[in-house]
Amino acid sequence: MSPAEEAALVRRLAAGDGEAFALVWRRHNAAMVRVATGILGNRASAEEVAQDSWIAVMRAIGDFRGDCSLAGWIFTILVNTARNRAAREGRMVSFEETDGPDGLADAFDGRGRWRRMPALWEELTPERIVAGRSVLAHVEAAIAALPPGQRAVIVLRAQVGLEAREVCEILGISEGNMRVMLHRARLAVRAALERIA
Amino acid sequence: MLSCREVAARASALIDGELGLAQRLRMRLHLAMCRGCARFVAQLRLATALIALAGGEEPGQDPSRLAAILDRLGHPEGGDGT
Numbered sequence: 425m426s427p428a429e430e431a432a433l434v435r436r437l438a439a440g441d442g443e444a445f446a447l448v449w450r451r452h453n454a455a456m457v458r459v460a461t462g463i464l465g466n467r468a469s470a471e472e473v474a475q476d477s478w479i480a481v482m483r484a485i486g487d488f489r490g491d492c493s494l495a496g497w498i499f500t501i502l503v504n505t506a507r508n509r510a511a512r513e514g515r516m517v518s519f520e521e522t523d524g525p526d527g528l529a530d531a532f533d534g535r536g537r538w539r540r541m542p543a544l545w546e547e548l549t550p551e552r553i554v555a556g557r558s559v560l561a562h563v564e565a566a567i568a569a570l571p572p573g574q575r576a577v578i579v580l581r582a583q584v585g586l587e588a589r590e591v592c593e594i595l596g597i598s599e600g601n602m603r604v605m606l607h608r609a610r611l612a613v614r615a616a617l618e619r620i621a
Numbered sequence: 622m623l624s625c626r627e628v629a630a631r632a633s634a635l636i637d638g639e640l641g642l643a644q645r646l647r648m649r650l651h652l653a654m655c656r657g658c659a660r661f662v663a664q665l666r667l668a669t670a671l672i673a674l675a676g677g678e679e680p681g682q683d684p685s686r687l688a689a690i691l692d693r694l695g696h697p698e699g700g701d702g703t
C-alpha cells in the first residue's frame with residue numbers, strides 16, 4: 425500500500441466507513457489473534473484482546489498521524505492491550521531472547537562440521553506444499569509452539585511485513601535480538617519440516 | 622574458511638541480504654564446496670518461504686466477530702468492557 429493509499433484508507437476509517445473497517449479487519453485480525461495468543465497463552469483471551477484492540481483503534485484513529493505505518497500502529501495497540509491483560513492475569517511476558525541452545529546445538533562435531541549431513545528434501549516439492557494443507561499445517565503448528573517473542577517477531581516481520589524498526593519498537597527489543605529470534609524461529613520450522621520431509 | 626557451524630549461524634543473515642561483501646563471499650565459497658551447508662541453506666530458505674505463506678492463511682476469520690466489533694462501535698455506551 426502506498427502512503428497515499430494508506431492515508432486515504434485512514435481517512436475512510438476516521439469517517440466511520442464500515443467497508444474500510446472490514447477491509448483492515450480482514451487483513452490483520454488473524455495475525456493479531458496469533459500474536460495475542462502467544463502473549464496470553466490462550467486463544468479465547470486473545471480473541472477478546474483483538475476485539476478490544478479494534479475498538480481502541482477505531483476510537484483513536486482520528487489521532488493517527490502516519491508517524492509509523494497503519495499496521496505498525498494497530499499492532500502497537502494490540503501488543504500493549506495484550507501485555508496489560510497478561511499483567512492483570514499475573515502473567516509475566518518477556519520478548520527478550522535468552523541465551524539458550526538454538527536447535528542446532530548438537531548438529532556439529534568438535535570442529536564445527538555437520539555430524540549428520542542435512543537431507544535433500546526431495547519430497548517437499550511446491551506441488552505437495554500447494555496440494556495438501558498438511559505441510560502448511562505443520563509450519564503453523566511449529567510457529568504456534570514458539571516462545572512469545574519469536575512468535576511475535578515471525579508474525580509481525582515475516583507475515584504482516586512490518587519494517588524491522590517497527591517490530592523492534594513494538595516489542596521493545598534490539599534489532600540484533602530480533603534477528604536472533606527470526607533465525608531461531610526459522611530453525612524451529614526447519615526442524616518441524618525435517619520430521620515430514 | 623568458515624566452519625559449517627558458522628555458516629549455519631549466518632544462514633538467515635545471508636537469506637535476508639544482511640551480510641557485507643566479504644562475509645557474503647566467504648559464505649558463497651563454503652557453500653560451493655560443502656553439500657551439507659548448501660542443503661541446509663536451501664532448507665532454511667524453504668522454511669522462510671513457508672512461514673510467510675502460512676501467514677497468508679486466515680483461519681478463524683469468523684465474520685460474526687467483525688459484526689460484534691461494529692456493534693460495539695455503534696453503541697459506545699453498552700457492552701464495552703474496557
Ligand SMILES: [Zn+2]
Pocket residue numbers: 624625628651655656657658659
Ligand atoms: Zn559446511
